[in-house]
Amino acid sequence: MIEWLLVPLAYLLGSISSAILVCRLMGLADPREQGSGNPGATNVMRIGGKKAAGITLLGDMLKGLIPVLIAQALQVEPLILAAVVFAAFIGHLYPVFFNFAGGKGVATSFGVFLGAHWLLGLVILATWFVVYKVSKISSLSALVAALASPLYAYFILGLQPVVYIAALMSVILIWRHKENIQRLLAKEEK
16 A cells, blocks of 8 residues: 555655756756747747757656656566556646746656656657657657557556556647747648
8 A cells, every 4th residue: 555655755856857856956047938848848948948958858858767666676567557658647647845846758758667667668769869860850759659659558567557557648748839830731830
């Protein structure tokens, strides 16, 4: 029963906004009020450059990775692991510490999938990277990686609860990128 406490802890860790903290510590503008208004690594890069974006990206990945690794170390049952994965991800999207207004969840999803299975995380990250190298469009890379993640999860993990969570996260990631999708279709996405 105590293992279920990992779920709210994962949510709370996911609620820490790396983008907002990095921008505050580096004396940059609030990412919610600049650029795209999204508190994520891509917007932080627009505001503060590659170093600030890299730190944000790492922070967002770690807040997904750490709770899942703790759950793995405790050898929780698959359902609890899936709940921890989802809680960390949802914490980033709807952070309790920042009025439930968070980022899109791309880096945090990489972190939770890396924690669920190292190969799963690496394959999703590689997909993002390859699409980005070809297209130079971060949102398109995120969308392709999100669409592929449930399939990768199924082939790597088998029919586990994390596969269903990967599918749900994929739908949410696509929904969170709806404005990017509109710009992609209009060929206006940067």
